[in-house]
Amino acid sequence: DVKVTQSSRYLVKRTGEKVFLECVQDMDHENMFWYRQDPGLGLRLIYFSYDVKMKEKGDIPEGYSVSREKKERFSLILESASTNQTSMYLCASSSRDVDTGELFFGEGSRLTVL
Amino acid sequence: AQSVAQPEDQVNVAEGNPLTVKCTYSVSGNPYLFWYVQYPNRGLQFLLKYITGDNLVKGSYGFEAEFNKSQTSFHLKKPSALVSDSALYFCAVRDGTGGSYIPTFGRGTSLIVHP
Numbered sequence: 001d002v003k004v005t006q007s008s009r010y011l012v013k014r015t016g017e018k019v020f021l022e023c024v025q026d027m028d029h030e031n032m033f034w035y036r037q038d039p040g041l042g043l044r045l046i047y048f049s050y051d052v053k054m055k056e057k058g059d060i061p062e063g064y065s066v067s068r069e070k071k072e073r074f075s076l077i078l079e080s081a082s083t084n085q086t087s088m089y090l091c092a093s094s095s096r097d098v099d100t101g102e103l104f105f106g107e108g109s110r111l112t113v114l
Numbered sequence: 115a116q117s118v119a120q121p122e123d124q125v126n127v128a129e130g131n132p133l134t135v136k137c138t139y140s141v142s143g144n145p146y147l148f149w150y151v152q153y154p155n156r157g158l159q160f161l162l163k164y165i166t167g168d169n170l171v172k173g174s175y176g177f178e179a180e181f182n183k184s185q186t187s188f189h190l191k192k193p194s195a196l197v198s199d200s201a202l203y204f205c206a207v208r209d210g211t212g213g214s215y216i217p218t219f220g221r222g223t224s225l226i227v228h229p
Contacts, residue, residue, distance in 0.1 A: 050215060094215060
């Protein structure tokens with residue numbers, strides 16, 4: 001069974017802390033995504049990676065950075081967490097195959113910043 | 115540019131009745147269209163997609179969707195709703211011509227099926 005695994009389901013951090021959200025996929029997908037989900041706003045893309053060490057900014061990259069050192073792993077980093085980064089974070093992956101293209105999502109990481 | 119509109123924040127339907135969740139899209143090239151479902155405190159799960167071919171697409175859990183090019187719509191349907199179908203539904207579009215792999219999601223529609 002294909003899988004996208006996010007390391008933490010629930011996190012509570014303090015303002016100013018550095019936060020790492022890890023995501024691993026076992027489908028050998030080229031593309032990986034980090035989204036943020038907030039009520040009434042849907043899914044907003046933070047960063048996208050189409051290959052190892054490659055990344056593109058999404059719609060809301062401010063306050064975030066990413067790392068993709070290996071094909072299966074895509075990390076989201078909050079250098080200095082703020083209360084407005086309290087949210088649900090969703091990682092996803094997809095294949096470059098034109099006949100597929102659907103995203104496979106992890107279970108999400110709910111981050112609370114106090 | 116690409117965009118998706120889900121005009122209803124919430125849809126209410128009685129169990130056993132047919133359901134429709136609406137989605138309209140805008141894209142420059144060929145539309146690749148997707149539906150996803152999200153249960154509480156879970157990630158999104160893929161339901162079905164339209165890439166090419168038949169306009170009526172069948173997916174998981176008895177859901178289907180009809181691609182209508184002239185109306186730029188891709189409504190999700192099910193003939194007989196179940197209480198367990200209650201969830202958040204997202205429509206997404208990607209430009210299949212432009213070479214981008216990044217989909218745009220709608221804001222989601224909450225489906226509530228009443229017993």
